[in-house]
Amino acid sequence: MKKILLSTLVLLLVFSCKDNKGKAPAKFLQDSSGNINHVSVILENDLWNGRIGDAIRDVLTKPIYGLPQDEPMFTLSQIPPQVFSGFVTKNRTILKIEMGKDANIEFKEDQYAKPQKVVVLSGKSREDIIGLIKENADKITEIFRNTEIAERQRQMAKSPHKFEQIKEKLGLTMAFSSIYEIAKERDNFFWFRKNITTGHSHFMIYDLPYDAIKRNDSTIVQIIKIRDSLGKQYFKGRLDGNVNADGTKISSYMITEDAYTPFHGETIIDNKPAFETKGIWELTNDFMGGAFVNYTIEDKVNKRWVGVEGFVFAPSVEKRNYMLELEAIIKSIKID
Structure with missing residues (x-):
């Protein structure tokens, strides 16, 4: 038994x-x-x-x-x-x-x-x-x-952001931490930033008309020209607007450093073809600079290009992990 x-x-x-x-x-x-x-x-x-x-x-x-x-x-x-x-x-x-x-x-x-x-x-x-x-x-x-x-x-998903206007205005979502603050917002442009140990980390999101970029031998030149124009419009240096001793006004804004050849390739983001560009940025008439990574995504359904870029200012410290975080944010994008 x-x-x-x-x-x-x-x-x-x-x-x-x-x-x-x-x-x-x-x-x-x-x-x-x-x-x-x-x-x-x-x-x-x-x-x-x-x-x-x-x-x-x-x-x-x-x-x-x-x-x-x-x-x-x-x-x-x-x-x-x-x-x-x-x-x-x-x-x-x-x-x-x-x-x-x-x-x-x-x-x-x-x-x-x-x-x-x-x-x-x-x-x-x-x-x-x-x-x-x-x-x-x-x-x-x-x-x-x-x-x-x-x-x-x-x-980052443990403390998600609540910026619903990204979806409302651009028809896309991105996952990033609520520690990022909005620095500038326009109809089709968003710039977010957060303070880090010795500087700050940034990313921007925007869209472009479908005819703004053409696939040819000069594609990277077109992308650099666009990011430089955005830098001149939105990312001003500390000295911008100040006056020199000779009375001339100082113009300081973000551009792509031309002494360092950017990396340019093609990849897939959100199951869509995209151009990947990596390089160094700097400020005109200033001594600030750092690394950037840019993805320009072809959104054929909506007849446009979606640009997403991350860049860091972190002097005297390693930037590897900061750039990986920005890449993680960018690669979370979901376009409607």
């Missing part, structure tokens, strides 16, 4: 641990952690200090284009496999090297925590691993960067 009761209890426990479709519930995962743009590299010390480590650093710590000073794409922390346990497994982005196996690359999601991306590189030799790193460099960096953008969007 006791055996029957025990068997019945075991069966009840088994079935209670399954959902209505007879499937076992997903395992409980703790929240992931880690600073923005920080990757844990699981690798033996001797390999980290050798050619494999060099190959990893060449890919993940290459300088970010479009910043005034060289800053690495990611900050790396190397962890030997024998101590990779407990809280150190909860980092949001992990690159794991496994020697003694067939050459292979795996992209795993939420393996130790959530949200989490784990890239596992396997190989029987150093050459196997180095080859996989070089062949998959773009994919690895894209996965880690998209993970960080999603994390920053998740963090």
Whole structure:
């Protein structure tokens, strides 16, 4: 009788641990952690200090284009496999090297925590691993960067803004934190800013007539001309309007620094084709400047272009994380 009761209890426990479709519930995962743009590299010390480590650093710590000073794409922390346990497994982005196996690359999601991306590189030799790193460099960096953008969007969503006039006037929505304050608003133009440790961070949203930009060899010139005209109209320097000793009036406004060639490419934003432009801005007749990222989105349905740009003034500090936040805001755009 006791055996029957025990068997019945075991069966009840088994079935209670399954959902209505007879499937076992997903395992409980703790929240992931880690600073923005920080990757844990699981690798033996001797390999980290050798050619494999060099190959990893060449890919993940290459300088970010479009910043005034060289800053690495990611900050790396190397962890030997024998101590990779407990809280150190909860980092949001992990690159794991496994020697003694067939050459292979795996992209795993939420393996130790959530949200989490784990890239596992396997190989029987150093050459196997180095080859996989070089062949998959773009994919690895894209996965880690998209993970960080999603994390920053998740963090900002905890305190969302309430500027409904963006949707009312431009027919689009963007997700950003309520810490951003509106600096200027026109019928089809919005400029937001927030104070940061040593300066301020900005982004602007606007739309343009469909014939304002044409796809040809001079597209980037057209985009730079537009952003410079907006800078002259809206973003004045501290000295603008002051009078020189000779009686002439000072004109100071934001322009694109012509000594630094902007990056220009094409991408997809909100499932729409877009031009991406990154470079350095400066103020005429002043000593302020910084990085900017501009996306000009083709909105074919509404016969227009939507411009979204983020830029930072943050002297003497790293700008990488500030620029990632602005990119996260821009990439949250949803056009009606």
